[in-house]
Amino acid sequence: MELCRGADLPPVQRPRSYLLRMAKNIALRKLHSEKYTVSLDDAKIAFDIADEAPGPQRSLEAKIELEAFQQAIRELTPRRRAILHAARVEGKTLHAIAVQLEISQRLVEIELKHALAHCALRLDRQLVQRFGPQPVQQSHGQGAGKRIDDRDDR
Numbered sequence: 001m002e003l004c005r006g007a008d009l010p011p012v013q014r015p016r017s018y019l020l021r022m023a024k025n026i027a028l029r030k031l032h033s034e035k036y037t038v039s040l041d042d043a044k045i046a047f048d049i050a051d052e053a054p055g056p057q058r059s060l061e062a063k064i065e066l067e068a069f070q071q072a073i074r075e076l077t078p079r080r081r082a083i084l085h086a087a088r089v090e091g092k093t094l095h096a097i098a099v100q101l102e103i104s105q106r107l108v109e110i111e112l113k114h115a116l117a118h119c120a121l122r123l124d125r126q127l128v129q130r131f132g133p134q135p136v137q138q139s140h141g142q143g144a145g146k147r148i149d150d151r152d153d154r
Contacts, residue, residue: 065123072122080115087112 012018054062073081082101086092087108094112098105120127 068123069119072119075122076115076118080111080118083108083111084115084119 073084076084079101083097086097086100087094092100094105094108098108101108117127119125
């Protein structure tokens, strides 16, 4: 085996070991140079970034769910629709809604509860109660029969 380098080199004593060492060094240099080159997919994986674009099935499900929600909103009475919008979209307090609509705060609570229950039913979802008396906890362990306090919007 001869190397073209311009200077006279001594003969290689163990050609097999020499070739293996050369191959190893070439592989290490390549690995070292690739270490500083990162693809976008590698970066996403490294930073654990999920692909935010929904797939075709999820897009279709979301479209169907949105249509069902819009239909549920249309089915509400005008007052329930106004209360739901004011409370959940505009973020108004129940007291402010009551003052605006010139009704009692208790009636606002009842109408909002009915509007939310209607939407939950139409979307086949469980209603999460966020105000008013909470259901009694069904547990046989210690503290059975206590009410679960979540949040009061009053």
